[in-house]
Amino acid sequence: QENYDIAIISKGFQHQFWQAVKAGADQAAEEFGVTVTFEGPETETQVDRQLDMLAAALSRQPDAIGLAALDSQAATPQLQQAQSANIPIIAFDSGVDSDIPVTTVTTDNVAAAALAADKMAELIGDEGKVAVVAHDQTSRTGIDRVDGFVNRIKEAHPNIEVVSVQYGGGDQLQSTEITKSILLANPDLKGIFGANEGSAIGVVNGKTELGSNIVVIGFDSGAAQKGFIESGAMAGAITQNPVGIGYETVKAAIGALKGETLPAIIDSGFNYYDKSNMADPEIAAVLYD
Amino acid sequence: MTDTTAPAPAAKTGPRISGAFHRLLAFSGLIALIVAFSLASPNFLQTQNILAILQATSVNGVLAIAATLVIITGGIDLSVGTLMTFCAVVAGVILTYWGLPLPVGILGAILAGAASGLVSGTIIAKLKVPPFIATLGMMLILKGLSLVISGTKPIYFNDTPGFNQIALGSFIGQIFPAVPLPNGVLVLFAVALIAAFVLSKTALGRYTFALGSNEEAVRLSGVNIDRWKIAVYSVTGAICGVAGLLIASRLNSAQPALGQGYELDAIAAVVIGGTSLSGGRGTVLGTLIGALIISVLANGLRILSVAQEWQTVVTGCIIILAVYADILRRRAL
Amino acid sequence: MTDTTAPAPAAKTGPRISGAFHRLLAFSGLIALIVAFSLASPNFLQTQNILAILQATSVNGVLAIAATLVIITGGIDLSVGTLMTFCAVVAGVILTYWGLPLPVGILGAILAGAASGLVSGTIIAKLKVPPFIATLGMMLILKGLSLVISGTKPIYFNDTPGFNQIALGSFIGQIFPAVPLPNGVLVLFAVALIAAFVLSKTALGRYTFALGSNEEAVRLSGVNIDRWKIAVYSVTGAICGVAGLLIASRLNSAQPALGQGYELDAIAAVVIGGTSLSGGRGTVLGTLIGALIISVLANGLRILSVAQEWQTVVTGCIIILAVYADILRRRAL
Amino acid sequence: MTEIDKSFPGVRALSKARFELLPGEVHALMGENGAGKSTLMKILSGVYSRDAGTVLLNGQPVEISSPRQAQDLGIGIIHQELALMRDLTAAQNIFIGREPRRFGILDEGQLNRDAAAIFQSMNLKLEPTVKVETLTIAKQQMVEIAKALSYRSRVLIMDEPTAALNDAEIAELFAIINRLKAEGVGVVYISHKMDEIKRISDRVTIMRDGEYVGTVPGAETPIETIISMMVGRTLSNDALVIPDTASQPVALEVRNLNRGREIRDVSFAVRKGEILGFAGLMGAGRTEVARAIFGADRRESGEIFVHGQRASISTPKDAVAAGIGYLSEDRKHFGLATGLDVRNNVALASLERFTSPIGVLDEAGMQREAVSYIRQLAIKTPSDTQEARLLSGGNQQKVVIAKWLLRDCDILIFDEPTRGIDVGAKSEIYKLLNALAAQGKAIIVISSELPEVLRLSHRIAVMCEGRLTGILPGGASQEEIMGLATLREPAMAVRHAS
Numbered sequence A: 001q002e003n004y005d006i007a008i009i010s011k012g013f014q015h016q017f018w019q020a021v022k023a024g025a026d027q028a029a030e031e032f033g034v035t036v037t038f039e040g041p042e043t044e045t046q047v048d049r050q051l052d053m054l055a056a057a058l059s060r061q062p063d064a065i066g067l068a069a070l071d072s073q074a075a076t077p078q079l080q081q082a083q084s085a086n087i088p089i090i091a092f093d094s095g096v097d098s099d100i101p102v103t104t105v106t107t108d109n110v111a112a113a114a115l116a117a118d119k120m121a122e123l124i125g126d127e128g129k130v131a132v133v134a135h136d137q138t139s140r141t142g143i144d145r146v147d148g149f150v151n152r153i154k155e156a157h158p159n160i161e162v163v164s165v166q167y168g169g170g171d172q173l174q175s176t177e178i179t180k181s182i183l184l185a186n187p188d189l190k191g192i193f194g195a196n197e198g199s200a201i202g203v204v205n206g207k208t209e210l211g212s213n214i215v216v217i218g219f220d221s222g223a224a225q226k227g228f229i230e231s232g233a234m235a236g237a238i239t240q241n242p243v244g245i246g247y248e249t250v251k252a253a254i255g256a257l258k259g260e261t262l263p264a265i266i267d268s269g270f271n272y273y274d275k276s277n278m279a280d281p282e283i284a285a286v287l288y289d
Numbered sequence B, C: 001m002t003d004t005t006a007p008a009p010a011a012k013t014g015p016r017i018s019g020a021f022h023r024l025l026a027f028s029g030l031i032a033l034i035v036a037f038s039l040a041s042p043n044f045l046q047t048q049n050i051l052a053i054l055q056a057t058s059v060n061g062v063l064a065i066a067a068t069l070v071i072i073t074g075g076i077d078l079s080v081g082t083l084m085t086f087c088a089v090v091a092g093v094i095l096t097y098w099g100l101p102l103p104v105g106i107l108g109a110i111l112a113g114a115a116s117g118l119v120s121g122t123i124i125a126k127l128k129v130p131p132f133i134a135t136l137g138m139m140l141i142l143k144g145l146s147l148v149i150s151g152t153k154p155i156y157f158n159d160t161p162g163f164n165q166i167a168l169g170s171f172i173g174q175i176f177p178a179v180p181l182p183n184g185v186l187v188l189f190a191v192a193l194i195a196a197f198v199l200s201k202t203a204l205g206r207y208t209f210a211l212g213s214n215e216e217a218v219r220l221s222g223v224n225i226d227r228w229k230i231a232v233y234s235v236t237g238a239i240c241g242v243a244g245l246l247i248a249s250r251l252n253s254a255q256p257a258l259g260q261g262y263e264l265d266a267i268a269a270v271v272i273g274g275t276s277l278s279g280g281r282g283t284v285l286g287t288l289i290g291a292l293i294i295s296v297l298a299n300g301l302r303i304l305s306v307a308q309e310w311q312t313v314v315t316g317c318i319i320i321l322a323v324y325a326d327i328l329r330r331r332a333l
Numbered sequence D: 001m002t003e004i005d006k007s008f009p010g011v012r013a014l015s016k017a018r019f020e021l022l023p024g025e026v027h028a029l030m031g032e033n034g035a036g037k038s039t040l041m042k043i044l045s046g047v048y049s050r051d052a053g054t055v056l057l058n059g060q061p062v063e064i065s066s067p068r069q070a071q072d073l074g075i076g077i078i079h080q081e082l083a084l085m086r087d088l089t090a091a092q093n094i095f096i097g098r099e100p101r102r103f104g105i106l107d108e109g110q111l112n113r114d115a116a117a118i119f120q121s122m123n124l125k126l127e128p129t130v131k132v133e134t135l136t137i138a139k140q141q142m143v144e145i146a147k148a149l150s151y152r153s154r155v156l157i158m159d160e161p162t163a164a165l166n167d168a169e170i171a172e173l174f175a176i177i178n179r180l181k182a183e184g185v186g187v188v189y190i191s192h193k194m195d196e197i198k199r200i201s202d203r204v205t206i207m208r209d210g211e212y213v214g215t216v217p218g219a220e221t222p223i224e225t226i227i228s229m230m231v232g233r234t235l236s237n238d239a240l241v242i243p244d245t246a247s248q249p250v251a252l253e254v255r256n257l258n259r260g261r262e263i264r265d266v267s268f269a270v271r272k273g274e275i276l277g278f279a280g281l282m283g284a285g286r287t288e289v290a291r292a293i294f295g296a297d298r299r300e301s302g303e304i305f306v307h308g309q310r311a312s313i314s315t316p317k318d319a320v321a322a323g324i325g326y327l328s329e330d331r332k333h334f335g336l337a338t339g340l341d342v343r344n345n346v347a348l349a350s351l352e353r354f355t356s357p358i359g360v361l362d363e364a365g366m367q368r369e370a371v372s373y374i375r376q377l378a379i380k381t382p383s384d385t386q387e388a389r390l391l392s393g394g395n396q397q398k399v400v401i402a403k404w405l406l407r408d409c410d411i412l413i414f415d416e417p418t419r420g421i422d423v424g425a426k427s428e429i430y431k432l433l434n435a436l437a438a439q440g441k442a443i444i445v446i447s448s449e450l451p452e453v454l455r456l457s458h459r460i461a462v463m464c465e466g467r468l469t470g471i472l473p474g475g476a477s478q479e480e481i482m483g484l485a486t487l488r489e490p491a492m493a494v495r496h497a498s
């Protein structure tokens, strides 16, 4: 077994979701005896900073690279550079507009958010006003989750109206303030979808500060969200499998280095979880603290 | 920064307007905003919403007061945001990881803030590194350290039940149930009162203004300017510690990744409040008003469901206009 | 900002060091970093990596040069980051949405930058709004407008094949294949040369320094200071337009949400490069070195696979140390 | 102080300088601009460290490495350049670092009472609670003096304390100095005003080019001797031939200028080739008139005619375009771009002249002109690329004069042109003003020194409380001028010379 050097460039670093991806990658690194580094820019808008990270990673001449591209096109020159240096690229989280990556480990965010919309409809009796607090107006996950939710409501739940979509940058405090404003402006609101971990926690904070009892559906997990679901402050949340994403990315990289053939897409899947199924082993396995 | 244009040949011609009226006018931008939003939405002037605005002001308000002190000395502190986070994380480590009692955590956060301020102040005063660079460096260092000591994950305060009462409980609401003013707002007012007192009544306050006014003159007067400068940065740091406790209490967790970017809001509040970035002049009351203008604006635009991209545009315009109105007011006086 | 401490009681005793040596020493921080990283990793001093560092410097370098001009006047421009984005979006609208030819897009982006600078400059010069507030407002306005005119989504330049050659092509590489220096770096050098020329050889440059030195004295010399101030902000804006083209070309898209936070890096480069925030002194070469220090640091730490939270801490420390070393060097002279 | 050496980059400010002060004596320190007087005193007061030499206090060698240490040793100083905190009140400035406290809290009442007491002892009418930035330079200078007195030092250094003061204030200061002297305080007195030296000093030490020249008794030594020791030669003090200008055309006419209480209905005219002196007490409004004419401040009403044409002047740029130049009384804030070098300060008002159509500057041309003025005005600077802030006070003033000479204005307003300038340079500037007038320029000279006004002016305009109370012929007596300068009722008995 060779000690491969695998560089992972993610979309973020500080948020718990990315830390969970990192945990999965580290887990695989230990299991397969390879070295993994993990980096990501400050915010999911800093496309060029991510390219600089990718360039620095290439200079290091790693054996393989895992990339969660912030923009599906921008990385093309670096990808070509990697290709000519025979460094396999594994895309994860979202795809790259290129056939260079040997495989893509991803979650279908549109479908995941649509599931959240269906659950929301179910919980509020398929009618009334709802709102979305999302993390980012321009990033892939931000767009997909908002679109997935809003479009699904439009198509399948005509009696529900999305009255407001606002963005808090995934910052818990800002999302709290946004939620409070939405609630105060729409006293008859029935539910809010928080489109990532920070947004979802902010929504619950805002709701509790105002003593409201609207339905909240979150996204991803983390200790706080799990606690909210347990206490009932949050009805449920969509979980991706970040640990699995990290693990699969490293595993795919090793596979590629060993010359194995990989499927074009490795779907890491998503689930809806709430108080009733949180303890199920297969759900508990994809949740992170 | 060049807002020092000239020692204003002050064209005093009209009758002098009384001091009280003058002070009232300082609120004019804020009042104009409140009136406009009240007319635009019936939801704006609800008790609940007013409390929400005040609550939303608490963290930025405390940070802005912290920044006010160093800005009056003619310096700047870019580290207030990440220092706040650092202090929150320190509280988390003390209370959750070590399981020590609440007062220790509170003290620890404030001391951590003061210590960090001491370091910034020393770098500025002794090594003569410009405040912008020293605190930019500290901003990054504290950001990294917050991640390191928290283990790059949030620290929850679930084991310290009283902790979230710091910001969210309502001491006043227990006495007057009709006005459930959150404690966080009380903390803001308390910090403001203390800061105003320090600035106007103590030697520290005097030297704060003196340093911003003419540092060389203070030095030539035989004052140990290094010591006082370090003291001012330390007090600023301690106040950031209070902000850290507030935000941690509000989120019931110390979020190590949060904080960068908060310095700009804080400094904006200070400058909107009439404190000059070239030092020597400024008031805590002005800073409070500046912080309120920012929160009222954010809240009002959200209540009106203005599209977010336009919210940003409008906020930019109103910040400029608010300061311009203040300039016109002063010129008219 | 108080880096004007004193007319330096400067205990100069030793023999005078020659100007050339002086200038060489200015690079010392940068050179120390490069030597350290080269020793630590064999991958650091590879052509590829050097090109990557230069490429990574290009956008921030151009922005920092833009910021240098206004900072020398004693002002500040917080809008450079979002203005860059705005100009990129303008280029996107012109080239992709309207399908106009490449030169129109390039011109449009630069003009959009100049126009925005004209607005900032006018607010500052005519309405006397402090530069910090005026450009903070502009920062928000431009951020919002970028989202508005782009329709809150990235605009791709796939229909303008030549566009990504602006930053990514290599004019030099075509002649000397061994040195595939990307055009973006050439653009950076060109902007630096032009800015240095303007600052040292033209009336605009002279007034830039004079304004930062004593604005009132310049006014009383019969100079139309408003006009020159507006001119400086416009030139800064135009340079931000170039930065916008560079980043759009590099990403082959205009990313409307990017840009905020970039102003801090740009200003940091300026200050690390020895330009004083109180105005009146500064050089383009210094700014270039400052920008390089930032990129070398980021690149080197990544190459060494330092954990990201520690990268931040180390970067903070080194920024402070670099400036401190520069201060020591000047004192020794 | 013996064998004191001090060098700055490119400048040897002091070389084996020497100075001795006895208790209860007023010892004047004299020398041309840049002779090293301020530098020597800054070493004594702990601002600068010396390169070599010894300082003895009461016969004991002492190391003075900070202003605090100097204070503790009983050495106080009034700096030449005002060192006040503009945003603080007068009282706060005086007691900075020594605020009275009660339970750790500042006792503002006590502070103001203490300050008021000092003001009273100085016969100074000043509110302790007024912010110093709103004070005129003269008042600010008085605050500095009050501050120095408050230390009750054994040694008090006064570096040009009277540069901005009027005669009454100077008399007050001298009374204070005499009182201190009686208490055994040693006073070091630096000034360029010869009459003051004669009036106050017991001994005079003269410096030249950073070196000790000699010490002479104050009262007995003729002024000429002191001057020749300062400049190293004797100055000719020719009586000026004042040509008649009454037949010359009017260059500048001001009609009914008004601005609040500072300027009330001021009208006058200056002819080509004429020097019109402006006399008046501090705060009479002369500076305000000059600034209003120059467009530096807004004016409420009034018309300005240049060469008979109505000129619309609302900014300094308009004024300069109309051929008016203004040398401000406060060079540090309004005159000099302190961060720029001498060359650029000289060229600052004339940059267009050195700018090619594409905006490129003609450095060589600028250098030529700057060097020529450095020579003409004997500006003491290592080169034309020296930063202006590093020049001695008097030389800075010359740089500003050079700026307006280079601009070649027809009408020049000099506000306190010789403030802080040594005798040698002063007589050069007088000659210069006369030469300029002879070339046909119209010149307004605002000065608080009556002898200067009398010596220079063809006619003398006198102001009091914002009003022009009269215009006297050049030969008027001091009494006549003072009469008008204190005249509260302008309507009566105005004697106009035309």
Ligand SMILES: Nc1ncnc2c1ncn2[C@@H]1O[C@H](COP(=O)(O)OP(=O)(O)OP(=O)(O)O)[C@@H](O)[C@H]1O
Residues within 6 Å of the ligand: C007, D008, D009, D011, D012, D013, D031, D032, D033, D034, D035, D036, D037, D038, D039, D040, D080, D380, D390, D391, D392, D393, D394, D395, D420, D422
């Ligand atoms: N900080 C400084 N750096 C460089 N040169 C200086 C500095 N301070 C003074 N000098 C130079 O030292 C010399 C002595 O200056 P100083 O101020 O002592 O003169 P002075 O006798 O007080 O003159 P004045 O009558 O004009 O006030 C001058 O040539 C001056 O330019």
Ligand SMILES: Nc1ncnc2c1ncn2[C@@H]1O[C@H](COP(=O)(O)OP(=O)(O)OP(=O)(O)O)[C@@H](O)[C@H]1O
Residues within 6 Å of the ligand: B007, B008, B009, B010, D133, D134, D135, D136, D137, D138, D262, D280, D281, D282, D283, D284, D285, D286, D287, D288, D289, D329, D448
């Ligand atoms: N910066 C200022 N702020 C407020 N009042 C001022 C200011 N400058 C001058 N004044 C006031 O304006 C009036 C006119 O002052 P001005 O300086 O024009 O008098 P002056 O005759 O030139 O006297 P000086 O001999 O002091 O130069 C005075 O009452 C003075 O106190």
Ligand SMILES: [Mg+2]
Residues within 6 Å of the ligand: D037, D038, D039, D080, D159, D392, D393
């Ligand atoms: Mg002197």
Ligand SMILES: [Mg+2]
Residues within 6 Å of the ligand: D286, D287, D288, D329, D415
């Ligand atoms: Mg005057």
